[in-house]
Amino acid sequence: MTGRIDGRPWREHLDFEEAPTLVRHLATAPAVVILYLTGMRPQEARTLRSGCCPDPGSTGPHLIRAHHYKNVRDIDGYHVSAGAERDVPWVAITPVVKAIRILERMVPEGELLFSATHHDVVSQRQHHGALRAASLDRRVEQLIGWINAEATAQGLPHQQVPDDPFGNIGLGRLRRTLAWHIARRPGGLVALAIQYGHMRTVLDGRTASGYGNRARRGFHGELDVETALAAADTAARLRDATAAGERISGPAARRALIAAAHLPRFEGALTTPKAAAKFLSRDGQVLFDNPEAFLICAFKRDMALCDPASNATAPNQFACQVGCGNAVRTDSHARAARTYADVLDRRAAHLPEPAGRRLRLSAIRFRSLADTHDVQSLDASEVVE
Ligand code: SF4
Structure with a gap:
């Protein structure tokens, strides 16, 4: 055995x-x-x-x-x-x-x-x-x-x-489940430590290998629908958060607020692969939630630091880089980053060095993201002025 x-x-x-x-x-x-x-x-x-x-x-x-x-x-x-x-x-x-x-x-x-x-x-x-x-x-x-x-x-x-x-x-449900996870849990773990984010990269081999020919049919169409729905949810959440008084920071803050304001035109219309592909093709105006990096990504291909393919319509969220011009943070992101830093510190207390030190350094990094947000953030009305 x-x-x-x-x-x-x-x-x-x-x-x-x-x-x-x-x-x-x-x-x-x-x-x-x-x-x-x-x-x-x-x-x-x-x-x-x-x-x-x-x-x-x-x-x-x-x-x-x-x-x-x-x-x-x-x-x-x-x-x-x-x-x-x-x-x-x-x-x-x-x-x-x-x-x-x-x-x-x-x-x-x-x-x-x-x-x-x-x-x-x-x-x-x-x-x-x-x-x-x-x-x-x-x-x-x-x-x-x-x-x-x-x-x-x-x-x-x-x-x-x-x-x-x-x-x-039923086995027929697994396609949609995979699309849901790739679109909404890009940093989450799937079986055998393969990340859904990496799955998108593998599947986006379509762009280089000819998958694009079938892209709007079959699985890629389903992935587009799920990604567009997730992006629409992100935009709606950003709109609600700023309406409730949350402040916003980041180089793409203005672009993100304008994109969120335009969402009503798309709500309810993203259920077909064609509509979803059209929604996602608006480079710079589609918002991707990236909870692992404590930010919203207002994805503009040319500015992305996560090395997306030349015609990608979604970022490689699992490879998100600090300092990217597409990043946007709200007060909620800053709070979540601080809470996570506290969790890391607690974990570090139980670990030997150097693992403990690595966690403490990560905690410092997350607190510094939150501090930067506090210093630079503005009210939504000030950003779009
Ligand atoms: S590196 Fe930039 S484009 Fe890529 S996920 Fe992070 S914020 Fe978005």
Whole structure:
């Protein structure tokens, strides 16, 4: 037994009777990883084949050759149920490549990664084709049940998967969940310490690799909608905060206030990829919340210090740099920076050097951001005068 949970071997031995159930979960977990970290549609993932993601050597990222099915038509306009290979492959980050490699060890070469014949280890019914969508959805629920039982058995009840108020976690929901996290939690941690911000960079490989051709369809359209909605929320919050008397500072303060004032024209109109893309293309007038850096980013590409791509419509928030001309802070940001500095000081008191010193230096940096805001901030009416 080499696998560990919370530092301990997760089993002393494997029960022969339990093995088929574990194999079933071992196939379901990669399905979740692939769908959650690529943005693929479930139908596309179910029909991936062994060998779809060859090792690129040192030449670049792993690419997945997949088939897509939506709106595939022949020259007479009839829907082609067999689909067609995507012109532009998906970019696979490391966990996705590992998930594919696990599945490739479970099916013969060239076979469907989710082949019904090879994954029906419990009943062995020899069905043809890929596992059905409903069957995979059911397997996800069974996997969650297994995780929760395992968490209890391992004395880690806090690691249970909580009930979802919106019902079962169908695989079709993962695309939107990924878009939501990339747009709204750019610095947050996703599985295996990959940051959502980095996911945007990987996905924005579309701009260099031809993803742009499909950008307004499929996942990138969904990402644009979620990003535009998050930006609209940020603008509305800034407007409310300054209306409530909060002061504002930063080189882009004037631009941000004007952008927030123009928001009413867009509210409620950002639900289509086309409208969202148009909203995001207004360079310098779209506001991105960046709570990790305690600021709002009034993103203007040419001024950005976080090295965005030449045609990016969103900043690389995870790489936010002090001193950027797009930064804006309100009193709330200054308060949050001070609260966080206090947390860092408390943590530092329990850490040996040099880790403790590093945290104390960070705390000083955050307090200094807040002090600068206090000195330079103005009332909104003074800024737009
Ligand atoms: S470096 Fe500038 S453009 Fe990039 S996220 Fe920070 S404030 Fe925005």
